[in-house]
Amino acid sequence: MRAAYAIAADPTDPRSALRVADLPETSPPEGWVTVDVRAGSLNQHDLWSLRGVGLRADRLPMILGCDAAGVDQDGNEVVVYPVVADETDPRGLSLLSERFPGTLAERVSVPPENLVPKPEGLSFVDAACLPTAWLTAFHMLTTRGRVEQASAVLVQGAGGGVATAAVVLAVAMGKRVYATSRDASKRERIAALGATAVEPGARLPERVEVVIESVGAPTFEHSMKCSAPGARIVVCGATGGHLATVDLRRLFAMRLELLGSTMGTGPELAALLDFLVEKDVRPVIDSTYGFSAIADAFARLESGEIFGKVAIDFLH
Template sequence: MRAAIATAADPDQPLRALTVGEAPEPDVPAGWTVVEVRAASLNHHDIWSLRGVGLPPDRLPMILGCDAAGVDPDGNEVVVYPVVADKGDPRGYSLLSERFPGTLAELVAVPRENLIPKPAGVSFLEAACLPTAWLTAFHMLTTRGRVAEGSSVLVQGAGGGVATAAVALAVAMGKRVYATSRDSGKRERVAALGATAVEPGARLPERVDVVIESVGAPTFDHSMKSAAPGARIVVCGATGGHLATVDLRRLFAMRLELLGSTMGTRDELAALLELCVERDVRPVIDSTYGFSAVADAFAHLESGDVFGKVALDFLH
């Protein structure tokens, strides 16, 4: 079967560690099943894997990919939840492509309980964009950020998969949404999603109830200053730097909650699919590639000139 595989680790030029070619069909442990992949999407997690982060040499070669939608052996259209219980990992779980082969292949083996029915109104490509970035944003807003208790949200660094998802979801939930980006073109696209787009560090018209933070050091002071009393600052990444300074006086005086967040549960992914149907919200797809052009898709993602998700159509 065709697959996109990490065959080495290259911290400086990760795409040199990518091989696209034939791979053996997956082994199927007891309680697992095989999904015929119809669509997948890329994440920065895949780029980090190619750099060797979280994917040591003893696990190579490894089929990449966390996200997929496809068809199970009974002909059911399904979405793959990419989190697998894993006692060998200190987190208690791992993602597909970390210890078990990932989704960037024509076939992927997953635990049966990791399959969620794909709603008829959501395409394979749209569904394949949800399980990592969109689920992370949904979990940050709802479970960690308790956005139902507030009316306003700030999303730092809109343009990437998680941040763009957070903007679209918060707008769909009826919140006032502010989003920052250094790129004027991305600010225009954020505004088209229904948010108020501002330059990084700009003063907002109000302090917000929830901050979605994935940039880190360059934006964290702004996140703190933009937070209303009792606000939740939810952090899922640090793409701009992980050593941020925290003003503890503001933290305790404003009664702020600083919360780490990663991924979400299977039930939350099912709820996210329901929300997409009920509120008619769909993932923002930057570009779609046929599987034969998967190397080009990786190059585009690594370039950083992306707004939303980079998707793969296995039927082309």
């Protein structure tokens, strides 16, 4: 079975730990079902796995990947929800590719409840971009951020998968969206998505009720200053640094909520799929690679130049 997998952990050169080759198939846990993968996509999680973060040495080699869409054993077109129960993990759960084999292979096995029907209106490639980054953004906006109560949203560091998804989703939800990026060309692309693109730290024309924060230390003070009374600052990552300074006076005086957020639920993934079809919205895809070019796809992801998702089309 063709697969992309980690053979080691390399904190400084993660792609040196990547292999794309045939692996023998293992027997899935009892009751699990197998999906023939048609498309997948990459996430920063895959690079962190190659660095050895969240992936124990005794579980190597490990097939990478959290995202996939394909065809199940009964011929149904499905999207794979990548979170599985895991009693060995302190969280009580793990993502595919942490304990159980991931999605960057010709076949992947999951519990049957982890399969969500793929709507006819979404291609396999589009659907495979959704289970991690887009689901994370959807959960941040709806469940954690309570965006239905908001008029305006700030997204920090747009360009990557989660932040770009948050921009597109918030615009589709009818919100006024502001998004920051250090890159002038990315700000142009953000504006084309319907948001007001600004430089990091720029003064906004209004305070916002929801902030989508994945950058961390470099932008956190700006996130707090841009927040309206009672605003929700929803944090899913800290790509720029995890030791952010929090002005507690502003926190209590403005009655701000700081909310951590990770992934989303299976029903939320189904709701996201329905929302995209209803609104005729499709994920922003930076580039698409065939399976034989997965190494190039990882290089593109690691470059930091992406705008949207890096997708893998297993049929090419």
